[in-house]
Amino acid sequence: MLQPFLNNEFMRHALYAGVLVSLICAVAGTFVVLRGLAFVGDALAHGVLPGIATALLLGVSGVIGAAAGAAVMMMGVNLVTRKLRLSGDTSVGLLFVGMLALGVMITSRSKSFTGDLTRILFGELLGVRWSQLAWQAAAFVFVGAVAWVCRRPFLLLCVDEGLTESSGFSVKRYHAIMLGLVAVTVVASFQIVGTLLVLGMLIAPSATGALISRRLFTMMVVAAISGSAATYIGLLISYHADLAAGASIVLSAVVIFVVVAAGREVRAALNRRHRNGQDNGQEDELPHQHAHVHI
């Protein structure tokens, strides 16, 4: 179980990177799940593609291109929603497919892009460098700090925008900050798990946290543990079965969610049966007590 990590430096780096992705995604993903921003998260994850492709075409860092792509996506969603009076879903969907198509068009310009495109979409978990780990750790500290400072308006946003505004917090400002955190998370994670799979790490561990937690912080901790466990399991599967590492991790995260959800349902069913049993027991006792009264 530990041998692949003890014997191979690339596996250790992959584990560190996966755990860092789990930590950062646990913070941003908790708000994505609570506020129902999964589609926006998906669009942001795919919206960075043309930015990365353009950056590679110009010989600039893919991270800078991803950040630019995410910024364009966020501004576009806000603009279309406000000016054209379309629902958030429609605006996001339009920009999502538009940006994805643009990304594919740019990458199709050159045959040498084929390998890059695969790396962008599915990540390069088994080739992580120390510099990438440092960048991820810095992104985690930044996202964690901003989320802690903004935890109150973020929580209010998860309950109701009217409550947020009437509590003295600007919905526009804090929604934009929340989207910004999701964008930073996507940019910090895409090199590891890829733009296609980063959404899985944003959603699945946080959804697991939402199933069994009743506090924001606990939800984030459960999400981080669940994501880290998925990273470990996924890497082992990938190593032994020679399967894609990023996909194995994300699938493991989804399986953990399914197992926890099933366990929760079974427990609820057992509790219901136990309660029904007690109720029947009490009903059985009543005639007995009644008989005593008559005697």
Added chain:
Amino acid sequence: MTTSIHASALSIGHDGRRVVGDITFDLLPGELLVLIGTNGSGKSTLLKTLAGMLAPISGEVSILGRQPGAMPSRVAFLPQHPVSSHTLPLRAEHVVEMGRYAHLGLLKRSTQIDREIVAQSMERTGVKEFAARALRDLSGGQQQRTHLAQVLARRAEVLLLDEPTAGLDVNGRQSVADLISQERENGVTVVLATHEISDANSATAVMLLAHRVVAIGPPEEALRDEYLRECFGFTQPH
């Protein structure tokens, strides 16, 4: 006595489109204004304007001498059907604690006084008995009581309540009426939007809305048959 809410020739609406115009009223501390009208008649728009969430189209409006939205710790707003109620996994007590956020801002730490206020709000609304349960696992009435407790935890001087009795049974509605009475005795001004004409019984003033102000005045004046017929197309049973 200083006016709590002042509105004069006020026009309200969304994105520059007028929903109701020529609204004029003054409310003093401890007074209750009940807004009655059909869906889309302008009740929620008026409450959102008073809460500072919508800018007035024209006219004057002030709350506690300032423009709406300027004093979130002194004015509390209960929206109609908060959107997350069916999915939020957080405990009811944590949702009530959010009522103190207007006082705490971003960084202030909550104190023992904040915790006592939250506990009292839960006690008064009956939320205490299900405080540890997740909001999404509660019934519609329990969720509504939780949101009401959150509003009370604000300890505001003005309460803007958008259909607070929606989803409550007869006892629940009576409890809300009692809470509003207690708040008014403490000098809190209340504006209440409702579909229930019976909610207006103890009001200082009633405003009948149907994309315009059909009537405004004491209940016995504003709830006359001709106004109700104009507003709803029927009269209240005698």
